[in-house]
Amino acid sequence: MLNSVLICGAGPAGLALANDLALAGIDVVLIEKSEERSLAEPVFDGREIALTHKSTAILRRLGAWERLAADAVHPLTRAKVYNGHSPLALAFTPDANKGGQLGSMVSNCDIRRALFDCAAARSNIKLMAGVSVDHVISTPTEGRITLGNGQTLSGPLVVAADSRFSTLRSQLGIAARMHRLRKSMLVGRVRLDKDHCGIATEWFDHGQTLALLPLAPGVASAVVTLPDGQAAALADMDRRALGTELTRRFHRRFGAMEMLTPLHRYPLTTSYAGRFAVARAALVGDAAVGMHPVTAHGFNLGLSGTARLAGLLRRAGDLGEASLLKRYEIGHRVATWPLYAATNAIVGLYTDERMTGRIARHMGIRAAHVTPARRMISRLLMQAA
Ligand SMILES: Cc1cc2nc3c(=O)[nH]c(=O)nc-3n(C[C@H](O)[C@H](O)[C@H](O)COP(=O)(O)OP(=O)(O)OC[C@H]3O[C@@H](n4cnc5c(N)ncnc54)[C@H](O)[C@@H]3O)c2cc1C
Structure with a gap:
């Protein structure tokens, strides 16, 4: 048996945990089914991640922040949420002590590249890329995985970081609430005639939800x-027609829009695991909590969870000790459940096309203008866990 933590999946959550553990002097084996080249040079996938100040601080501590090019980080100064054609907006502004910013926008591929570069430079992270983890079992004494090439590895702790559709989660006997929304989110870069002024805007329109980041x-x-x-039909349009179509859908609020990249399509499924840990095994990132992207918190919560787990393991004699995993489980549940439930409630309310739903939205935005309510919502949405 190795004395290493076995992390299955080198997405942003698996990479962040590997770096955090390595920083604490803990040996890690990181197994990823994609080839190493796709980790070292991740291609643009349309996702622009809104990072909270807390996430920025964690990435800085891991050494990833300084690996981002200066022009890869964009300030998010304010946010506004509109209901249909109503001019009334719910506005979010930064706290005075937050440097005039709500957070920062960074492309998912740049975050992954920076985290991978850090991991590649750390000698106590052993990367096994291009091989899948086919099976996991955990016992009170060890976590054991079998790889696609037939190799078996065991260690004091196995961590599943294999996405919201995690197969390792079910092999560990952990059920998850999965909710397929039968909707897709399309994301792509556009050039605008009128500048955005650093403001993220979201419109819960009739029959569609739009955002401009x-x-x-x-x-x-x-x-x-x-x-x-x-x-699917929209994603298939050619770029010129797409620019015209988006200009129409956004009601020319930013003038004409020109597509700079294709639209990437993400079918929406939310998930929440029934447990985040069992004997000698833990779930992190989307494998634990698969958020709806509308409140932009999936990776922020994933990062707070990996930092929490690494903080507990740093002080541990036995890396898979049950009481320590219990503390991770409780802490991460308290940190994620309110935001997960609130996000789903917001999605339900704002996509309800019935007249009662529209009225409830209008009333909701009015009520949220009352300062204490707005402050509470701001705290919930902007300072994840
Ligand atoms: C359109 C969109 C916008 C978003 N915007 C935001 C935002 O603004 N802010 C925010 O915080 N979050 C945002 N998110 C969420 C964020 O992208 C995810 O939370 C994050 O990518 C999850 O990372 P992860 O490492 O847990 O999972 P993943 O990124 O899914 O990575 C899982 C990894 O595991 C590997 N893997 C899977 N199975 C195996 C196996 N059996 N063996 C080995 N390897 C395996 C996969 O190849 C992959 O590399 C957004 C998501 C979407 C779709």
Whole structure:
């Protein structure tokens, strides 16, 4: 048996945990089914991640932040949420002590590249890329995995970081609430005629949800959520026609829009695991909590969870000790459940096309203008866990 933590999946959560443990002097074996090249040079996948100040601090501590190019980080100064065609917006502004920013926008591929570069430079992370973890079992004394090449590895702790569709989670006997929404989120970069001024804007429109996330001056990420069939048809349009179509859907609020990248389509499924840990095994990232992307918190919560787990393991004599995993489980549940439930409630309310739903939304935005309510929502949405 190795004295290493076995992390299955080198997405952003698996990479963040590997770096955090390695920083604490803990040996890690990181197994990823994709080839090493796709980790070292991840391609643009349309996702622009809104990072909270807390996430930025964690990435800085891991050494990943300084590996991001200066022009890869964009300030998020304010956010506004609109209901249908109503001019009334729910506005979010930064706390005075947060440097005038709500957070920062960074492309998912840049985050992954920076985390991979850090991991590659740490001698106590052994990367096994291009091989899948086919099976996991955990006992009170060890976690054991079998790889696609037939090799077996065992250690004091196995961590599943293999996405919201985690197969290792079910092999560990952990059930998850999975909710397929039959909608897809389309994301791609656009050039704007009128600048975004660093403001993220979201419209819960009738039959569609739109968002515009600020990147470089005059450049933004356009986000459109539609029923699956309509989303597939939109993603198939050629770039010029797509620019015209997005300009129409966004009601020319930013003038004409020109597509700079294709639209990437993400069918929406949310998930929440029934447990985050069992004997000698833990879940992190989306394998634990698969958020709806509308409140932009999946990776932020994933990162707070990996930092929590690493903080507990740093002080542990036995890396898979049951009481320690219990503390991780409780801490991560308290940190994630309110935001997961609130996000799903917001999605339910804002996509309810019935007249009662529209009225409830309007009332909700009015009520949320009352300062204590707005402050509470801001805290919930902007300072994840
Ligand atoms: C459109 C969109 C916008 C988003 N915007 C935001 C945002 O603004 N802010 C935010 O915080 N979050 C956002 N998110 C969420 C964020 O992208 C995810 O939470 C994050 O990518 C999850 O990382 P992960 O490492 O847990 O999982 P994944 O990124 O899914 O990585 C899982 C990894 O495990 C590997 N793997 C799977 N199975 C195996 C196996 N059996 N063996 C070996 N390897 C395996 C996979 O190849 C993959 O590399 C957004 C998501 C979407 C879709």
